[in-house]
Amino acid sequence: MTATYVRRLFDQHAPAFDTTMRERLDYRGPELLLEAVRAQAGASLRPGAPMRFGSMLDLGCGTGLAGEAFRAQVDWLVGVDLSAAMIRQARAKGLYDRLIDAELGAFLREEGANANQYHLIVAADVFVYVGDLVPIVADVARVLAPGGLFAFSVETHEGSGVRLRETLRYAHAVDHLREALHGAGLMTLKLAPASTRTEKGAPVAGLIAVAKAPA
Secondary structure, eight states: OOHHHHHHHHHHHGGGHHHIIIIISOOOHHHHHHHHHHHHHHTTSOTTOOOOEEEEEEETOTTTHHHHHHGGGEEEEEEEESOHHHHHHHHHTTOOSEEEESOHHHHHHHHGGGOSOEEEEEESSOGGGOSOOHHHHHHHHHHEEEEEEEEEEEEOOSSSSEEEOTTSOEEEOHHHHHHHHHHTTOEEEEEEEOOOOEETTEEOOEEEEEEEOOO
């Protein structure tokens, strides 16, 4: 799927994006990811201690819905998105310490020169526009801090590999996610069914994944 197609798609929908996602599609990806991250991070915290991350990267941040969910948990919040119109919507919310208009792979490769800098990386419903996840997960692993967490959502199917659905979004099978995470040297902590949105009145089959970089 070309960057030009994705950019135009989201530039067009940016002004009404939040309303469409929340009210028409019952979108809950950021909240499900926050719950999953809290469950994994909480296992290493003292009872009653708050969850806190020094730095977080919001991949495909869009208008900042994931930023809204996670802002209270992080000291430094960075967002990157291909769509300049979506970045403008996110900037207006005043949530991010840094916002970048860039293609995700190119941004991650450039950030790789300063490896191991993010304690948490989140990709909420972003990889539905990426086919093969192996390269981008490898790029993510290079900028994760030791022991850092990587949480993301995908649409899925019961077969193997990657499928392009009639919606022009990709669905990733469990085996493909495991291959991408293992190949990048990340440990899978959670890989569970979850629907982040509805479509035509029915939940869209999906997965929530949380992985960890070596300490």
